[in-house]
Amino acid sequence: MSKTNMPLLTIPAKELGQILLKNFCPRCFWFTRKFPLNSQHPYSSPMAGIVSIADKYIKRVVRGHIKKYGNLPFWLLTQLNDLYSRFDFQNTRHIKPGRWEISLFNNSCILKGEADDIFEFLDGSWFIVDYKLASFTEAQKDRLSQYEAQLNTYAYLAQKLYRKSIIGLALIYFEPEYKETELKDEQILHRTKEQFMWGFRCTIFPIEIKGSEWIESLCKKMYQILSLETPPEGNPDCQGCKVLFDWWNEISKHLF
Numbered sequence: 001m002s003k004t005n006m007p008l009l010t011i012p013a014k015e016l017g018q019i020l021l022k023n024f025c026p027r028c029f030w031f032t033r034k035f036p037l038n039s040q041h042p043y044s045s046p047m048a049g050i051v052s053i054a055d056k057y058i059k060r061v062v063r064g065h066i067k068k069y070g071n072l073p074f075w076l077l078t079q080l081n082d083l084y085s086r087f088d089f090q091n092t093r094h095i096k097p098g099r100w101e102i103s104l105f106n107n108s109c110i111l112k113g114e115a116d117d118i119f120e121f122l123d124g125s126w127f128i129v130d131y132k133l134a135s136f137t138e139a140q141k142d143r144l145s146q147y148e149a150q151l152n153t154y155a156y157l158a159q160k161l162y163r164k165s166i167i168g169l170a171l172i173y174f175e176p177e178y179k180e181t182e183l184k185d186e187q188i189l190h191r192t193k194e195q196f197m198w199g200f201r202c203t204i205f206p207i208e209i210k211g212s213e214w215i216e217s218l219c220k221k222m223y224q225i226l227s228l229e230t231p232p233e234g235n236p237d238c239q240g241c242k243v244l245f246d247w248w249n250e251i252s253k254h255l256f
Contacts (some may be wrong), residue, residue: 011112014113014223020146020218027231030228051141053162059131087121096121098115108227109219130170144171147171151169170207
């Protein structure tokens with residue numbers, strides 16, 4: 001099959017940074033993109049419903065607060081002011097993110113993404129954030145490079161599509177409070193006296209703004225992998241490749 005007959009490739013912002021992970025395997029990534037599992041597949045692993053619901057709720061709280069009171073919630077505004085003292089977060093307005101996409105590599109690939117929230121300052125510059133409903137564990141630390149690429153992809157798309165000045169990027173974690181070191185029994189009982197309620201701690205992690213060349217370089221590497229007609233070499237330490245290889249050897253005994 002020639003490349004001209006290949007279907008248009010897409011690179012979502014959430015996937016672009018996978019190539020930066022220490023355990024990234026080009027072979028496994030190629031297989032998962034070439035043979036995706038739909039929600040009805042017996043081996044698919046859909047996102048837990050509570051995560052999707054919580055994500056919508058976070059956005060509703062932040063956006064609703066800005067709409068009603070004209071500023072960000074206190075617990076978010078305080079941290080942003082501490083981390084970015086040179087920015088005037090007291091006077092920002094919410095910009096509803098769109099589903100952005102642009103064509104790359106002679107229209108043979110689409111880079112796309114949708115930011116969680118955008119805060120616009122009085123001078124028209126943008127601050128883009130992404131919400132994470134998770135505890136900041138070692139596993140999350142290992143994924144920071146992926147999230148860095150994700151947020152910078154949003155910045156790249158905004159600059160290309162709207163020529164916007166992006167002056168800040170940040171991850172905003174909402175970590176569930178459940179450990180004994182975080183809450184005393186008295187606090188839990190007080191909080192749940194009238195109805196069951198679960199608290200979350202907001203933590204902000206600034207993300208470095210990269211240049212356009214950095215994103216384009218990642219896109220090129222990802223495009224080269226996805227445009228291959230046969231699977232590329234895998235990561236020598238990839239357990240996924242080993243499992244797949246062992247499975248194929250076992251099933252081949254019964255097929256041939």
